[in-house]
Amino acid sequence: MRKTRILLLSVVSIFFLVARADDFRFPLKSGSVRFAAIGDMGTGDAPQYEVAQRMVAARQDFPFEFVIMLGDNIYGGSAPKDFERKFEVPYKPLLDAGVKFYASLGNHDNPNERFYKPFNMNEASYYAFKKGNVRFFVLDSNYVDAKQLAWLQKQLQEAGASDWKICYFHHPLYSSGKTHGSSIELRSLIEPLFIKYGVDAVFSGHDHVYERVKPERGIYYFVEGSSGQLRPGDLAKSSITVDGFDSDRTFMLIEIAGDEMYFETLSRTGNQVDSGVLRRPVRTPEPAAAK
């Protein structure tokens, strides 16, 4: 027990929001990790296409290398025509440019999406990958069983402390969405692992809004569930909300450079909805328990 406690990381949650202004600019530092985040996008309707076009335009100034997908990738069916209309056509310019997509499964996704090569899931409904100094842990929040929890614990444990740790999955642990809100039961099971092993940021979808949540127990949470779907007026900003947006579709751009994470959330029409720089929390080993 004592050994466990000594190893236990106590999180000193020092998050600095050092920039939030209209003149926000990504630093585009050499070797930084640049990606986009989209959630609840796979409708095949015009707004999804418009967001995709905005992503293509944004990439001219911010050359992101990959996209994380926060679930509900393909709504309404899993026939070939669905993949075509709801993924391949809207994101064709990005796919053609070599941008990779890494999907997580939402409650509207057929689990066999894990065999779809452009989603880079390698047949697994939960998996991990690494880019630069960032480790990504992709969960299947539809079905969190003991096996997945054990896998997550092992992955986080082996990841060490030097890299950023980002988890993403469909159901948000914290959300002020009126329709769904926070997944409290899921939170009670996986948040302790996030805390224990020093997860830095978590991205989810499911509620069809954008929300940036106050750091919770040293972890930064985002809800990005409006990259295709939208529930206008569904965000009931609450004490956990730092910023949010529920009147149009959005997507996120993120750059991680050293210990800083720069992010910008843009609307379908290209307006900046949110932006900022987050410093990675300083984590120190917990001192040995007093005898």
Next chain:
Amino acid sequence: MMQTKRRLRHVSQAMLLAAMLFSGWPSVAKEQNASASSPKEEAKNAAEFKEFLDRVQTYVALHRRVNSSLPALKPTALTEMIAAHQQALARKIRDARPNAKLGDIFSEKSRLAFRRGVKDEFQGPHGHGARATIRQGDPLKEVHLRVNETYPDGAPFTTVPPTLLLKFPKLPDEVAYRIVGSDLILLDVDANLVIDSIYGIFPQTI
């Protein structure tokens, strides 16, 4: 009253959090199970689920045999291949068990044990959370899927409450528990096929 309920919920979450922080997850799961039932009860549960788990293994052996008769499905950009594999697998499994019916896998004893487990969950400290989890998963209403029926394409998958999954017997990767309406179904994941069901196990009022 509401405040007291909320406080109790927070206390139970905090206790769970503390337990997990000071020990590894698998041992926490064991402790949770242990605290929920005595060794005698655990032995009884194991006995009740044994036949069910034996039948699951028999089914999975069939699934693997049928699957190995098909061209192996590897990650592909050809969505026609993914769809064709799913459909062929479902068809061959149906052909292999044409007379499959309710209760072929969920044995009578296990059905009673599952019902008891669900009832305990919904009446216990995690009941509120479990209900919320199901509600948040856009549950299908008033739908009963039959054995050997394909899960409706495009219909959402309701999240199975993780606290419930920790109580249920573990399954091989080929099959999964799913919730449809008030039913617990056993789904062949790759074939997207219902292989058994327990009707009316969940409260109608979720």
